[in-house]
Amino acid sequence: xxxxxxxxxxxxxxxxxxxTINCTYTATGxxxxxxxxxxxxxxxxxxxxxTKADDKGSNKGFEATYRKETTSFHLEKGSVQVSDSAVxxxxxxxxxxxxxxxxxxxxxxxx
Amino acid sequence: GAVVSQHPSWVICKSGTSVKIECRSLxxxxxxxxxxxxxxxxxxxxxxTSNEGSKATYEQGVEKDKFLINxxxxxxxxxxxxxxxxxxxxxxxxxxxxxxTYNEQFFGPGTRLTVL
Numbered sequence: 422x423x424x425x426x427x428x429x430x431x432x433x434x435x436x437x438x439x440x441t442i443n444c445t446y447t448a449t450g451x452x453x454x455x456x457x458x459x460x461x462x463x464x465x466x467x468x469x470x471x472t473k474a475d476d477k478g479s480n481k482g483f484e485a486t487y488r489k490e491t492t493s494f495h496l497e498k499g500s501v502q503v504s505d506s507a508v509x510x511x512x513x514x515x516x517x518x519x520x521x522x523x524x525x526x527x528x529x530x531x532x
Numbered sequence: 533g534a535v536v537s538q539h540p541s542w543v544i545c546k547s548g549t550s551v552k553i554e555c556r557s558l559x560x561x562x563x564x565x566x567x568x569x570x571x572x573x574x575x576x577x578x579x580x581t582s583n584e585g586s587k588a589t590y591e592q593g594v595e596k597d598k599f600l601i602n603x604x605x606x607x608x609x610x611x612x613x614x615x616x617x618x619x620x621x622x623x624x625x626x627x628x629x630x631x632x633t634y635n636e637q638f639f640g641p642g643t644r645l646t647v648l
Contacts, residue, residue: 457639464625464639465576467533510575518564518629520637522575 423448427511427523434501434530442496442526444485444511452513454478454487454494455520459508468496468509506530534560534628538640545616546648553611553643555626561606564629566637567599569622576625582609616647 428443446452453472457465469478474489483498494511511523535558545551555565563584568576580601581589588601598620600612613620623644627637 462642462644464536464538464641465627467636467638470636514637518637519578519581520566520576520627524575525573527573 423452423513423515423521425511425513425521425523427509427526429524429526431527431529434528436503436530436532437500438530440496440498440501440505440528442509442511442528444494444496444523446492446494446511446513448492448513448515450515452515454485455512455514456483456485456494456496457510457512457522459510459525461507465510501528501530503530503532533636534558534562534630534638536626536628536638536640538624538626538643540643541641542644542646544646544648547617548615550612550614551616551645553613553624553626553645555609555611555628555640557607557628560628560630560638562609562628562630563606565603565609566627566629567601567609567611568625568627570625570642571622579611582626613645616645618647621645621647 424447455470456468458468469480471478471487477486485496508525510525512520537556539554565582567579570576579594582603584603590596603609625642627639
């Protein structure tokens with residue numbers, strides 16, 4: 422079945438540091454890929470998405486590129502802020518519209 | 533994107549009682565909603581798919597008699613936790629399937645259930 426693997430956290434960075442959160446996936450077909458962010462005590466917010474190979478999703482300074490050859494969708498940001506502290510989930514959806522989530526990666530940004 | 537609300541945002545109840553959680557799509561008519569459960573510091577687990585006008589589809593291992601789902605209209609789905617026990621304490625999150633090209637889901641803010 423489909424699955425998503427994320428790097429384990431927590432990831433702790435200083436403000437303005439470069440962020441990478443790795444995400445790889447296993448799917449039988451051609452999934453759509455997503456990054457969601459969850460702030461403490463809240464639901465999930467869609468951060469960015471990509472629907473086909475080589476697509477780059479971007480939002481609020483975050484980027485991720487759909488790499489079919491490496492089955493990856495790594496999340497990056499050039500300069501993190503304290504307000505980026507949250508849990509980040511990589512996810513995919515294929516047939517039946519069901520989202521399959523990774524385990525989530527906690528990001529902590531120190532000032 | 534769709535705006536999704538949940539009510540209540542948190543609830544504390546005694547063991548053995550039933551709790552109803554509402555999920556509303558405020559600006560979009562949703563034929564399909566999803567219910568997820570999230571344990572502390574863990575990922576989301578899909579519980580069931582809620583379809584307007586028909587029975588919900590439950591994921592394997594989810595007790596349909598314990599977690600009753602009713603999708604009464606295109607803007608409202610409810611999850612009732614029946615005869616709640618402490619192990620049912622969790623964060624319950626719903627989402628709305630928008631049916632766009634990318635089949636995006638938009639999530640509610642979640643409901644924190646604590647069973648004493």
